[in-house]
Amino acid sequence: MRRRRIFGYGAGGLGALALALFLGWWQVDGPGAPQPVGPRPMALEAMDFRLTDHEGRPVGQETLIGRPSMVFFGFTHCPDVCPTTLSEITGWLEALGADAERLNVAFITVDPARDTAAAMAEYVGYFHPAIRGWTGPEEQIARAAEGFRVTYERVPTEGGDYTMNHTASVFLFDTAGRFVSTIDYHEPRDFAVPKIRRAMNEETEGAT
Amino acid sequence: MRRNSVTALTVSTVLVGGANAGLAGSEDVTVDGAWSRASIGTSPPGVAYMTIRNTGDDPVTLTGIRTEIAMMPEVHRSSTNDQGLSSMAPAGEIMIAPGGSVALEPGGLHVMLMKLQTPMTEGESFPLTLVFSDGGEVTVEIPIRGMAARGPDG
Numbered sequence: 574m575r576r577r578r579i580f581g582y583g584a585g586g587l588g589a590l591a592l593a594l595f596l597g598w599w600q601v602d603g604p605g606a607p608q609p610v611g612p613r614p615m616a617l618e619a620m621d622f623r624l625t626d627h628e629g630r631p632v633g634q635e636t637l638i639g640r641p642s643m644v645f646f647g648f649t650h651c652p653d654v655c656p657t658t659l660s661e662i663t664g665w666l667e668a669l670g671a672d673a674e675r676l677n678v679a680f681i682t683v684d685p686a687r688d689t690a691a692a693m694a695e696y697v698g699y700f701h702p703a704i705r706g707w708t709g710p711e712e713q714i715a716r717a718a719e720g721f722r723v724t725y726e727r728v729p730t731e732g733g734d735y736t737m738n739h740t741a742s743v744f745l746f747d748t749a750g751r752f753v754s755t756i757d758y759h760e761p762r763d764f765a766v767p768k769i770r771r772a773m774n775e776e777t778e779g780a781t
Numbered sequence: 782m783r784r785n786s787v788t789a790l791t792v793s794t795v796l797v798g799g800a801n802a803g804l805a806g807s808e809d810v811t812v813d814g815a816w817s818r819a820s821i822g823t824s825p826p827g828v829a830y831m832t833i834r835n836t837g838d839d840p841v842t843l844t845g846i847r848t849e850i851a852m853m854p855e856v857h858r859s860s861t862n863d864q865g866l867s868s869m870a871p872a873g874e875i876m877i878a879p880g881g882s883v884a885l886e887p888g889g890l891h892v893m894l895m896k897l898q899t900p901m902t903e904g905e906s907f908p909l910t911l912v913f914s915d916g917g918e919v920t921v922e923i924p925i926r927g928m929a930a931r932g933p934d935g
Contacts, residue, residue, distance in 0.1 A: 597895055649821070649825060650824070650825040650826065651825075652818075652825065652826045652827060652893055652894070653828050653857070653859045653869065653887060653888065653893070654830035654859050654861075654867045654869070654887075654888060654892070655893050656818055656828075656887075657887040657931075658927060659929065660929040660930065660931050661931070663929055664931070687811075687824075690819075695821055696821060696928075699819075699927065699929050700928075700929050703855070724864075724866055728868070730895065731853065731895075732852075732853055732895060732896060734826075734895065734896075736869055738866060738867065738868040738869075739866070739867060740864070740865045740866050740867070741861055741865060741866075741867035742865035755865070757865060758861045758865065758888065759861070759888050761897060778850035
């Protein structure tokens, strides 16, 4: 009897050790490991920027609080990465079906010199209707980028034109405006859509 | 008899090879899955994607692009670093190994069509010529898909 109990404790101890090892692996090397992407964006509440959406409405960080949000940066004179990102996001939103209506989706330009509200309106019109195009004065774009920890720079091209290098990740926030996760450029839909659903579910958990 | 016909086949292959002696490889290039995206006017650069295959025994090198739709067509490469920063730069010459292929696809290598001469309209198409180091050229008709297209089928 006694012997059996000792054995039982031993098995329990081994189980706990295995669990601890597993948890350690999960958080350091496994799927729970922090993603090697850039610094995390601030909470939306801690940001402070004033922009205009593609229909001329004033928007800011507060526009994104109260519903889960998906935010990304780009510019309309971008031939490859930006239309690819926008069409991928369109695919994710289609996969969400009616749930996409519960999501804020903001595409913020890093090239306000060329991306007027009218230019943004024409551009986002080709993609999912939930996607809003945001632009504004250079210094407000810079403040927004700082809050999201996004970097961008103007790069001259041959022939007097220019292009923009920019952070192409998609950021997810919960209803309260807390950063949840990043969807990296070219992440498959099978990974992206569950991440969006998770950010949306944190809304439900927060509300109850 | 059977042996003779095999010999005859070999001879004719050599003769065909001899006739194309001026080129070294580009006659064996094929292109598939070509597509491009519609543009808003002519101010933003356009893009074109395709897979270029070298079915021959010699390496081929893509040295340039020519098309009436853009004054400055060039192969560029988009890349995204581990910080999520995305950038784009001219890719230079592109070597395709014998039996190999190079995919120009979203988020990687692509033809950037700078200084568009006409807007790219969905449903239309335009000719684009690939120029190789042996002097050979391959012209492909590129269909224009919608702005939100994800591949050659839209």
